Amino acid sequence: MRNCPKCGHPVEDDTTKCPNCGQILAVTKAPVTSxxxxxxxxxxxxxxxxxxxxxxxxxxxxxxxxHRNAKPQVTQTTKTKAKHSSKTSQASANKASTNQALANKLDGNDTAAAILYYGATKLNNQDFKNGLKTTQNVKALNVTVQKITSNQHLDHAGQGIIYTLTPGKTASPLRYTLDQDQKVNFYVVKDNNQYNYLGSVAWHDLVTTINQQQGGNTVRQIGKFVKVQENK
Known part of the structure; x- marks a missing residue:
């Protein structure tokens, strides 16, 4: 606020003309503050x-x-696995070293035992399985050798002789014949004296299979229980 220089009337700073006397007024600029x-x-x-x-x-x-806390756990787990693997390998090695493989040529007792073992494990026949289990329990295996008669209709008569495997004293359906070319023919006798043919295997293959299954010791153990009887 300021006064008119002519009449002294108060006027605003930005007023250019006095409202009282009409005096032209100069505009006063406010200082600029930076x-x-x-x-x-x-x-x-x-x-x-x-x-x-x-x-x-x-x-x-x-x-x-x-990381330091987790590292011992990983190391311990690795050591545990390695220890378990070592024990498993050692057990397998011990089993393999204690089992004695069968020779290709066996005596009569071990031959019968090998045929019983093969029929139970490889042919997977239930009658042969039961025969093997019974033999191991009662520790007795009787082998009856007899000539094949005309009423025995066999697919593979072999050398004309049929062998009966009898665990203990119980009646048994287990039969086999041997061919000239060292082939074993497996049979089981069912109702009405019917001979059911299960299959054949070359003797060399039979022995090889048993050795692969590490069954040599089992066959020899069964062979100790075998008694051979010939029926003429």
């Missing part, structure tokens, strides 16, 4: 950098501790 922006804090980047370094360092220490 605003200076505040200077940034030079220490702020250093503080941020130090905080980041501390955070990264703390995270690295924590990860290192977790």
């Amino acid at each position: 605003v200076v922006p505040p200077k940034p804090h030079r220490w702020l980047p250093w503080v941020v950098g130090i905080v980041l370094i501390l955070l990264i360092g703390g995270l690295g220490v924590q990860m290192s501790r977790q």
